[in-house]
Amino acid sequence: MTDTRSDRMDLFTGDHTGLAVPAHAEALRTAGAEFLTWAFRAFGAIGDDNAVTRVVEFVPCGGGSTGDKLFLTIEYAQPETGLDTRLFVKFSRDFADERRDRQRWEMQSEVPFEMLTRRPGFPIRVPRAYFADYHGETGTGLIVTERVAYGEGTIEPHRRKCLDHLTMDDPLPYYREVVTALARLCAAHKAGRLAPDIDAVFPFDPVSGSADPIRYDAAGLQAELDRAFAFAERAPQLLPPEVRSPEFHAQIARDAHRIREHEAALQRYLTGNRDLIALCHWNAHIDNCFFWRDAAGDLHTGLIDWGRVGQITFGSILWGGLSAAHHDIWDHHIDELLALFASEYHAHGGPRVTKDEVEFHLTLHMATMGVARVLAFPEVILFRLPECVEAEGPQDAMFLPVDPARNSLHIYTVFLKFWRRQDFGAALDRLLARA
Structure with missing residues (x-):
């Protein structure tokens, strides 16, 4: 596809390094090893006595919601232990697709986060x-990192979201590792171990860092509820019986309207306790993780894709990390995982918070965010896969290639079951009684 937009650029001046940085894949190909040498030196990734001598492999990488992505293989003048030759590149911009290009602002906070991860003692693996580097005025950025070697050596294969039932014999150890990593990063922030200016670089925004605002009026919310209930009637085989009963639908309607009416009180609670807010990943689903086992056979995890990273509430963190998990996690192990999060958070320097308070925070986050956003998921499912009404059930093979429909159905079901x-x-009554 030819890029014809008037805002297309080949280079941008990085706000952090001052370098002339390629803005898209072909510009990087042209800049080649010379640019990578200056960039890696400026970032502290290699010393002034080393250089990138050759780009061996330059392969487009599909997927994602933002700009171009590439796999690079390079050579150095002085190969060193721990210096990666297989790299992953992503740009913030997609000059050929205006819809994808609108997501370019996600990289604005990711760039300083990547700088942060190079500090000694960073608490989790990334x-x-x-x-x-990034140009704030135009939203143009470039990030180069180690390439995660999924399925090679000790690194386990990449896992797609909402397919735990196909890719894991026992998902619980994996989600223990994810929850542990999230808690330890939060703890490092609260204990002051990340950077002295962390709160200035990543200020908390109560709008972007908490549950989405509810944009419905009462009539609009009722219309959304009616569509959700109609979906359950039209395709009952896609939902568990207990979440599509008339009695539960009546409860949903009552609760949803009360949640909308008391949204301000809910948001005051969700954003009012700084012990329950920290710098963290907002989308730590299994597809944004990599796992490996050490020589003793113990499982470990790292997290990728830090777009939009910032200070967020614990409800946002836990929903973002667990909402796509196997139903067995939510049905039988959520209490254990919330207790683990609270324990790891305090053990590694965070304030003492109870499992019950973490659970209450997650519950009210899900209530608020769900009314704002998740109630509309049946529309997404039907739009992305209209024939789903003929499926045998939620694990029908027709869902396998259609990620938006499969993911939305799974997360919607998790949400309803937890409701x-x-x-x-x-839970809202308990909050109002506190007030």
Whole structure:
């Protein structure tokens, strides 16, 4: 596809390094090893006595929601232990697709985060950063990191979201590792071990860092509820019986309208306790993780794709990391994982918070965010896969190639089951009684 947009650029001046940085794949190909040498030196990834001598492999990488992505293989003048030759590159811009290009602002906070990860003692494993810079005025950025070698050596294969039932015999150890990593990063932030200016670089925004705002008026919310209930009637085989009963639908309707009416109180609670807010990953689903086992056979995890990273509430963190997990996690192990999060958070320097408070925070986050956003998921499912009404069930093979439909159905079901288990209306009553 030919790029014809008037805002297309080949180079941008990085706000952090001041370098002339390629803005898209072909510009990077042209800049080649010479640019990579100066970039890696400026970022501290290699010393002034080393250089990138050759780009051996330059392969497009599909997927993602933002700009171009590449796999690079390079050679150095002085190969060193721990210096990666197989790299992953992503640009913030997609000059050929305006819809994807609108996501370019996600990289704005990711660049300083990549800088942060190079500090000694960073508490969790992430792909090693070799270069990152961004131009705030245009939203143009470039990040170069270690390439995660999924399925090679000790690194386990990549896992797609909402397919735990096909890719894992026992998902629980994996989600223990994810929750542990999230808690330890939060703890390092609260203990002051990340950087002295962390709160200035990543200020908390109560709008972007908490549950989405509810944009419906009462009539609009009722229309959304009616569409959700109609989906359950039209395709009952896609949902568990307990979340599509008339009694539960009536409860959903009552609770949803009360949640909308008390949204301000809910958001004051969700954003009002700084012990429950920290710098963290907002989308730590299994497809944004990599796993490996050490010589003793113990499982470990690292996290990738840090777009939009910032200070967020614990409800946002836990929902973002667990909402796509196997139903067995939510049905039988959520209490254990929330207790683990609270324990790891305190053990590694965070304030003492109870498992019950973490659970209450997650419950009210899900109530608020769910009314704002998740109730509309049946529309996404039907739009992306209209024939789903003929499926035998939620694990029908027709869902396998259609990620948006499969993911939305799974997360919507998790949401409804937790609503029934936690009784969002009763949780709201407890909050109002506190106030």
